[in-house]
Amino acid sequence: MIENFLAGSSALFGDPFTIGIFVFGVIGGMLFGAIPGVSMLTLAAILLPFTAGLEPAQGVMLFAVIYCTGTYGGAITAILFNIPGSAENAPTAFDGYPMTQKGQSGKAVGAAVLCSAIGGMASALVMMTATEPLANWAIRNIGPPEIFALVFFGLAVASTVGARTIWKGWMSVLIGLLIATIGQDPVGGINRYNFGLTDLAAGIAFVPAILGFFAVSEIFVQAEKKASGKYKAPKVSMTFPSFLELWMHKIAVFRSIIVGFFCGILPGIGATLAAFMSYGEAVRWSKKKEEFGKGKLEGVISAETANNAATGAAMIPLLALGLPGGALTAMMVAVFQMHDLQPGPLVFMLSPDLIWIVFAAMFYANLSILLIGVLETKTILNLLKIPFQFLAPLILMLATTGAYISRGLVLDVMIMFAAGIIGYLLRRTGFSIPAIVLGLILGKIGEQNFAQGMQMVHYDIGTYFSRPICTVLIAAGAITLLSSIYRAFTSAKTAE
């Protein structure tokens, strides 16, 4: 492994042009992740056509680097503006944004820098060691029934996060799932709910929907606060967490690396579930559960360690099985295809150089977060000094461009603003935006794998449950669901 890593490193740093691409990916991923309203997906969408002119290893490496640093960058907007750069940063906002409102933004961002780097580097090391055995195991044990079971489990967890009541949590997930049914059905290719619009045949694109639900709805919430005179400018602070404060959370970091890695390795779910589960586990193991959601450092640490720990792991299903774990890894499949390559077990045999350049680049990208993250973060913290009436149109312009350029459709801009209005109304009435987005992302994956799984077992539910991993995951989802059904009927906190 060490020889391969060194070979990958020398291939990466032996060519000035490749170094240039690496540096561009590191800075671009961080910047686009950290600018409110755009994300690493925006940058990836813009760059996708240009990768055709690069070597396959350079193109895939660029996207892998953007994935690592963009995942960290998304935490900055989640913490400072309550706008997660992508779905995997959503749990970071639960405690990060309240910390900003309390004047502890520097502490939250500092923890995100360190924990993203630790989580990412640990994941990269485990990825290098364990890719081949894990790939072999996954090939034998993970099929459509297991993926559907994972989606079910992920959605059961998501319904308990962020909404004002459990009923509204379920409604949020179901709205996301319903939106995901728009477009062609994944089995027969039959058009569903396109209402006569041919552009809707491909369904609702993730980028405009995510931009609308998170970025645009946040602008509307801030506009409402401005109009009602309740707006409070976020307090800027440059106090980073002390070593002692971080050392006190070592168990949370370790637990989050494990949760992040194992969630990240699962195809189709990846970093988003990792961050949600890690946050959930942090609450479950905490003696002061009531402090979560109100600005607790451990909430930021758990979510950020896990989502970066998932980045390395997410490469395993992509490279070993050809299954993307999210929107960015799906774009990486397109990079492979542009070069007449198909990600999957054959890549390990045919292009080991490519694999090890990508692995080495991901390790160094996470190290870069630690080295330049602090410097860049201090610059970004100054963004908070700009009055929001000047920041809002900039965010809306960037979001408009991000929504448009992914497919070149004005319809996507319309969808983004519609999602913004719907998101604003749902947020103000106690629904959970992260649950809606998770339902939207996992809906089609869930349906496709359910259908494939049922075909595999010849529609026999008994055979479905004879698969141990599938049984464990469905049981875990069912227990989560049953406990929340019990709480839905028995618990109620009187409003003030």
Next chain:
Amino acid sequence: MGRLTRHNLVEAAIFFLIVAVFFGFSFEFNQPIEIYIFGATAWPRVIIGLLLIATLGNLWFQYKHGSATQGTLGQSEDRPDFSAPGTIPRMVAVLLTPFLFAWLLKPVGIYSSAPFFIAAIIWLFGERRWKAILLMTVIIYVVFIGLFLMILNAPLPQGNMSPFYDFSAWILTMNAKLQGI
């Protein structure tokens, strides 16, 4: 009526309408798939059924407990407030302006409509000093053009109506000349 408010009933009515519309439209694609016995409608209809149950449960909860909350993770304690005079008309304007901008993108293009949109948003967010509005509009417009047109060469909507299309073409020509230099 229990503890139900008019707001709760409106919310439930909207969700019932969504359920009815999606269920109604599901008959448009209700056709068998040879390789899959559940067809194209089974998955959406299960979701619609579950959404109906969850909406009824939510209505029951609000009937019993009013605006009480339950112990879910990460819920916001922030509540909307429209009590200040002029909040609702201003919010309607804030919500509709981006739609107007999006609708104008096809005929007018982004290069012509963006300055007006930027200025309108700054004004709607409460800024009344016209010099500040003008200056910030120019700065944001220049940053936007610099980033997406000059650095990233992103293909943006140019409009299809004269003279807006001509203005977009002039900006693109200027950019090409600058890139050449």
